[in-house]
Amino acid sequence: MANYEDLGVKRIINAAGTYTKFGGSLIPSEIIEAMEDASHSFVDIDELLQKSGEYIARCLNVEAALVTAGAAAGLTLSAAACIAGSEPKCIKALPNSEGMKNEFIIMRCHRNPYDQALIMAGAKLIEVGNAIETHLYEVEGAINEKTVGIVFFIQSEMLEASLSLKEIITIAQDKNIKVIVDAAGELPPIENLVKFVKMGADIVLFSGGKDIRGPQSSGLMVGKKDIVEICRLHGYPHHAIGRPMKLDKETIMGLVRAIELYLKEDHQQRIKKWEEQVEYLKKGLDNIPYIQVFSGYPTQPLTQPATIPRVYVKFNEKTLGMTKEDIAQKLYEGNPRIATVVEKNYLTLNPHMLASGEEKLVLEKIKEIIKKN
Incomplete structure (x- = not known):
């Protein structure tokens, strides 16, 4: 059986976080067992999606849930459902949304690469506000007869220019339009699984392969029953905009098991481990010449969630003759390969996906690079 080494692929010590490009997270053995068990039988996929959604909704005490092919796929299904509804003719027409209500309001400070997941469903994004501030009247003034919803990315609420989710939900409910919340990487805290729905959001999207540690290709949609059910009609296995976003039975059952385990987990113990x-x-980096070190929490959106502590390292690049980018690259090219995050002023070390003891290897390799230089 070929492994990573046989293919010439390096294994990574992940001091960056739940980045998709590094595989998100590591799947616990109990979830692998659930996926293996699912692999032995044929089932009706549409029935499995319905029943798994109902089960997850009961576990979380929310109206409805749906397993999706990742959080980004959930954005596409959400936009499609808001635009075309359950009308077969409209479902088949997408991404051509001509003649349909297809406008979604989004604050400028919430724009990001995942806009494309909305646009591919036929959504037209109407931008409000600027890089410094957004006013309620700007959102209200952008709502017209073609507006179907407002899109809100939780990570962008950290920005000064953003209105709060509570303010957005209040406006949307007053105007009878939907609120789609992207909370892909916003776990922990575990309370976020239901928090935004209970605030009044219509659809909330999470990655299944980040902190939940389910299959990397899975996502979780929770929300109001009427719109979540319509999202299902736009997805696999139906011949609709979501047909290419295929979910196998193993992934669906893997996420179900992941959520069961996540709800039982000692999250305070996990936080304690990260803090340690x-x-x-x-402490280990404090004693190294030509660098400054502090610990803290993110104040700007980048590697979510902002609830996990980080180590921020600033190098005297002139004295060392190396930039933070150089050091990050040397860590990544080393053996073992270590992934970190390069921010504007710092090299950031995130413990979220570090196994116990791996922090020692990270420290050792940073010291080694600086000493060699």
Whole structure:
């Protein structure tokens, strides 16, 4: 059986976070077992999606849930459902949304590469506000007869220019339009699984392969029953805009099991582990010449969630003769390969996906690079 080494692919020590490009997270053995069990039988996929959604909704005590092929796929299905509804003729027409209500309001400070997941369903994004501020009257003034919803990315609520989700929901409910919330990487805290729905959002999207640690290609949609059911009609296995976003039975059952485990997990113990890893790295780096180190939490959106502590390292690049980018690259090209995050002013170490003990290897390799230089 070929493994990563046989293919010439390096394994990674992940001090960056739940990045999709690094595989998101590591799947616990109990979830692999659930996926393996699912692989032995044929089932009706549409029935499985319905029943798994009902089961997850009961577990979370929300109106409705749906397993999706990742959070980005959930954005596409959400936009499609808001635009075309359950009308077969309209479902078949997408992404051509001509003649339909297809406008979604989005704050300028919420624009990001995932806009494309909305646009591919036929959505027209109407931008409001600017890089410095957004006013309620700008959102209200953008609503017209073609408006179907407002899109809100939780990570962007950290920005000064953003209105709060509560303000957006209040406007949307007053105007009878939908609110789609992207919370893909916003776990922990576990309370976020239901928080935004209980605030009044119509659809909330999470990655199944980040902190939940389900299959990387899975996502979770929770929300109001009427619109979540319409989202299902736009997805696989139906011949609609979501048909290419295929979900196998193993992935669906894997996410179901992942959620069961996630709800039982000791999240305080996980936080304690991260804090200890951060403290170890900070103390170890404090004694190295030509660098400044501090620990803290993100204040700008980048690697979510902002609830996990980080180590921020600033190098005297002139004295060392290396930039933070150089050091990050050396870590990535080393053996073992170590992934970190390069921010505007710092090299950032995130313990979220570090196994116990891996923080020691990260510290050792940083010291080694600086010493060699």
